[in-house]
Amino acid sequence: MAAAYRIMTVCTGNICRSPMAALMLTEAVREAGLDAEVAVDSSATSHWEIGNPIDKRAAAKLRRHDIDSSSHTARQFELAWFSERDLILALDVDHYEHLLGLAPDETSRSKVRMLREFDPAAAGKPARELGIYDPWFGDEDDFDATWDLILPAIPGIIDHARKALRASR
DSSP states (O other), rough: OOOOEEEEEEEEESSHHHHHHHHHHHHHHTTTOOOTTTEEEESSSSSSTTTTTOOOHHHHHTTTOOOOOOOOOOOOOOHHHHOOOOOEEESSHHHHHHHHHHHHSSHHHHHHEEGGGGGGGGGGGGGOOOOOOOOOGOOOHHHHHHHHHGGGHHHHHHHHHHHHHHHHH
């Protein structure tokens, strides 16, 4: 990842929420003309799905929005990524707490945020109220709900990346 600003999304297995968020963000980064400066990827807090493709229901939801997920392979978060990423976005409260617990220092902890913190409708809410439940246990409607919870946060994340890039110049 040679980009100037690096974002990672994190969920439990890296087959539903975090790849959806990463691919949605990647598309938004491209549309914003920031793809040469901002890179987005994803990972899991667990080892359960390592090597598996994105969930078929998540892939179908993305495909309906012309986002290709065929190259995604699940992987587990690595400690080295704290130093290699600028913003680490947890999709649910347990991911947030897990990442904070793994973080080796305050600089690393400061990079961990809840994805929905960037949704204007969620402004000021505590982290415990910003989770996106796991759609894996549900049906297509649950993947629609996941999309609908991720989407409003994307402009705020893009704005955050822009500000960080400006500040680093």
